[in-house]
Amino acid sequence: MLMPGRLYLVGLGLSSNFLTQATLDALRSSDVIFLDGYTSISCDLNAELISKLTSKEVIVAKRSQLEDEAKQLLKLAELGNVVSIASIGDPMIATTHAALAVDAMSRGIEVKIVPGISVFCYAVSKSMLSSYKFGRSVTITYPTGIADVTAIKVIESNFSQGLHTLTFLDIKDDKPMRVSEAFDVLREQQSRLGRDVLGQFQYVVVESRLGCPDEKVSVISVNEADEDVGSPPYVIIFPSRLHFMEVDALKWLRFKREYRST
Numbered sequence: 653m654l655m656p657g658r659l660y661l662v663g664l665g666l667s668s669n670f671l672t673q674a675t676l677d678a679l680r681s682s683d684v685i686f687l688d689g690y691t692s693i694s695c696d697l698n699a700e701l702i703s704k705l706t707s708k709e710v711i712v713a714k715r716s717q718l719e720d721e722a723k724q725l726l727k728l729a730e731l732g733n734v735v736s737i738a739s740i741g742d743p744m745i746a747t748t749h750a751a752l753a754v755d756a757m758s759r760g761i762e763v764k765i766v767p768g769i770s771v772f773c774y775a776v777s778k779s780m781l782s783s784y785k786f787g788r789s790v791t792i793t794y795p796t797g798i799a800d801v802t803a804i805k806v807i808e809s810n811f812s813q814g815l816h817t818l819t820f821l822d823i824k825d826d827k828p829m830r831v832s833e834a835f836d837v838l839r840e841q842q843s844r845l846g847r848d849v850l851g852q853f854q855y856v857v858v859e860s861r862l863g864c865p866d867e868k869v870s871v872i873s874v875n876e877a878d879e880d881v882g883s884p885p886y887v888i889i890f891p892s893r894l895h896f897m898e899v900d901a902l903k904w905l906r907f908k909r910e911y912r913s914t
């Protein structure tokens with residue numbers, strides 16, 4: 653009788669500096685490695701590097717392969733193979749791999765999740781804002797022609813509850829959205845609502861290329877989107893009601909080491 657194999661959903665962290673031993677062990681024990689090539693982007697993690705570190709062939713998978721054609725991929729595990737799907741960051745945070753895991757489990761395939769350092773944790777940590785005070789996160793997406801106001805509504809709703817909002821910026825055709833484009837999308841969304849949501853924020857936190865040698869954390873006003881905020885990819889945090897420790901932290905980030913709290 654054929655023994656079903658195993659499916660690993662593996663997180664790679666944000667860059668090669670944040671690859672864990674657990675992730676490398678899972679990948680090295682795999683017969684087939686797919687690299688999720690569309691949910692995120694890294695400064696140095698790519699198929700070549702993972703192949704070099706694991707001595708395995710790595711197949712870059714498009715959205716269609718991991719979503720619409722997932723049955724073919726799961727067939728490999730049903731035939732007894734150990735299959736890994738490796739994602740930049742964490743495989744289950746701000747990605748849609750839960751459906752794949754449930755599908756695999758319902759076919760009797762053993763599923764193992766190996767977490768990775770997510771941009772979500774990394775960005776909250778580097779912002780020095782209180783993790784207890786974050787509300788729902790949201791992606792600022794490129795307009796599709798449909799009058800979408802999701803992102804601005806989430807930011808507004810969190811703000812009214814005293815909660816900070818972490819926003820991811822869309823990636824289209826491998827091109828990550830820029831900060832000025834994100835503010836343009838939000839301005840368009842708020843004008844549809846007829847409300848000045850962005851005007852409520854004195855400062856936002858822009859974090860770029862986290863986990864890379866040139867990562868940058870900037871505290872800017874919404875009108876300073878063209879300031880040097882580093883290179884993509886970015887997250888933007890919209891802070892709400894701040895504890896005085898958080899005020900000090902943001903002042904420190906804005907004015908860097910020159911700031912002294914007295």
Ligand SMILES: C[S@@+](CC[C@H](N)C(=O)[O-])C[C@H]1O[C@@H](n2cnc3c(N)ncnc32)[C@H](O)[C@@H]1O
Nearest residue numbers: 741742745746770771820821861862885886887
């Ligand atoms: C949909 S999320 C996927 C998150 C991933 N599953 C994780 O756990 O890190 C991808 C978005 O996160 C942000 N992002 C990813 N890596 C980043 C980095 N190194 N620095 C800043 N933002 C990043 C960008 O907005 C990007 O479009």
